[in-house]
Amino acid sequence: MLEQSIKETIQQGYRQFLKSRDLKPRLGQKQMIAAIANSLGHSDADKRLGVIEAGTGTGKTVGYLLSALPIARAKEKTVVVATGTIALQEQLILKDIPDLLEASGWDHQVALVKGRGRYVCNMRLEQCLDAIKSKEAGLFLFEDEMPFNPNAQSEALYQELSESLENNSWDGDRDAWDTRIPDTDWQTLTVDHRQCTGRRCQFVDQCPFFKARAELEEADCIVANHDLVMADLALGGGAILPPPEDCIYIFDEGHRLGETAVKHFGAQCRINTTLNWLERVPKQLKGQTPVFEKDKTIIDMLPRIDSGANEIVALLTTCYPQFQAYLDNLEDDRQLYRFPQGDVGEGTRELAQNISALTSRWIGRVELLRDTLNEALTDRDYAVPIPDIELFYQQVGSWLTKGENLLALWDRLKQQLTSHAVPLACWLRLDDSGSGNLDIAINASPIQATEILREQLWGSCYGAVITSATLRSLGNFNTLKRETGIPDSAQFLSVAGAFNYAEAATLSVPKDCVEGNAIYEHTDYITDNLADIVEKKAGTLVLFSSRRQMDEVFDRLDTDLQKICLVQGKYTNREMVRLHKERVDQGKTSVLVGLASFAEGVDLPGDYCKHVIIAKLPFMVPDDPLHEALSEWIEDKGGNSFFDIALPIASLRLIQACGRLLRTESDTGTVTILDKRLITKRYGGQLIDALPPFRRQL
8 A cells, every 4th residue: 555645745746736837637637646656556566567548638747757756755766757759758858847846846856868879979079080180090990880081061060069068068968969960970979888998988077978877876767768778678677777676667658668679679680791890800900910919918819809700700601692592582572581480490590509609709709808908998007008999999899799789689590499489580681772782681579578578677677657648459458468568467547638529529531432452542542532631721630551652642642732741751750840830820731741650749739730631541561570470470379460460559550640639628620531441341340439539420
């Protein structure tokens, strides 16, 4: 049971919040606060897990923070709020949390945590500036990763970044820079954890990354993202964030969690790309021999690393023709081959075992070299200048990162199949970089994150909450359970949003529309009718499931309609929204045309979105290898992949798309679905019943 003192703190905080904002309590918000408080305050660890679907307008951020923060303080735990998008991270740290703390009168330290790659490395920046002064040397400064050959614009940017760091007008966070920094320029300015010398770095006191990490030690509440939490769990927990047992996790946008975990724990190897960097290792070692010639320990290590790289190269070279044979025999043009049941065959498993053993041994040798270089950085009498040690350390760190990624892939491929275990999805894809250089990418990924999250998250954290406006599909939480492994002992609750759907909006399926799987006829229908459907002198959002269909429809529209359409891919998402709002503010007609990323996370209140048009039911792409492998596994177990997987996921996506219409209590509008399957197919009724209770015109 929740202690009375904690309960009173939550109640007082909520009353103070409402009073300071002149608000009335919302039933859904009160239900959410109570459910989370009762869950996180439970004495049984298995029951300190809550799943709360909170409809739009509930005020879920206030709901989970008001309940979690007092419990975390009383139990001496840290609240980790993990989001699915950077936009929500920024909204939480810059607006929502400061507003809540001010309104409630609470005093909690809050910190934003991002991955290392979002922060500039002072040492790298200095190395770049030094290399610019000697361009010939700079060209090969980071050849292990990319050629460094900046133009005048890049040079000016690096100089400006350096000056801004020195005068403290910039904190080293990429997202805090006034203008967009191109990826090619930014990549040379960052390091991963294997390349960083840590506390031995001469710039450690000025390091933006370590400054940001220092704030975590004092924080009561940390704002992160799903990827960073997964990265921390992959490292055993407690490497980036506090240990799981000391954390109360809040997974906002929780419908993304399972998909994020699957992507994070997958592995890939591009054969030719891997061969290229491994074949450069001997040359790079040879270049370091004269630099470290006085250190016999290091000189003795280099030949063993050289020979180890050559051994891996020899085995990997045999892979390409072997895997090419699979792709050569394909009867379609997907350039993708998936191994049925994840079974790569005994020959590939034996090859994987050998590559894994060689790579593991080689990584051990490289780690020993890195440790030796690390010690050299603190030896004042060491014969090699520190900048030279630092450069080699970064290069060795890059080898380690790439070697570990290589090992992750082949470790998965060497696994023996068992009848009771969930299989991996394994597939080959022919990659074309656009330069005419073909490569074969080998992929191995879990088909669902159930066991991973059960073992590394739900079974080890102090408590957790998954929340989103859309967690149920077809009216239940079964799909979420399957994707995330959240146990049945968790508390599941769906609270209504603040809208009167029947009065505010209409759901329409035109009587003359065609079924979405009749590809050509369906595209013709949208092309012929879109002009008559879009909202005049207001905003319309048109959502497609296929980029090909979206582009084809746009190309076939008449010129006048094309002029008022903003199509995803022709602009950045942020620029599309800006231009759209600008047009609507001027009383003009504006149409946003996009794919799945516009079906969630885009906030278009009022006249910015009076009409949501959904081109077709959002079923998953049938040739996605992960979806194929999961469907195959379900069918092998006697299930029905359409009703068990495809339909629930389509339901979830459809609800998310419809959720773009009503963003405030005063919003009104129409959702039109241009897919007759919603009426003609038996499952259409299930999809409709799972949608918000709009007024219907079917």
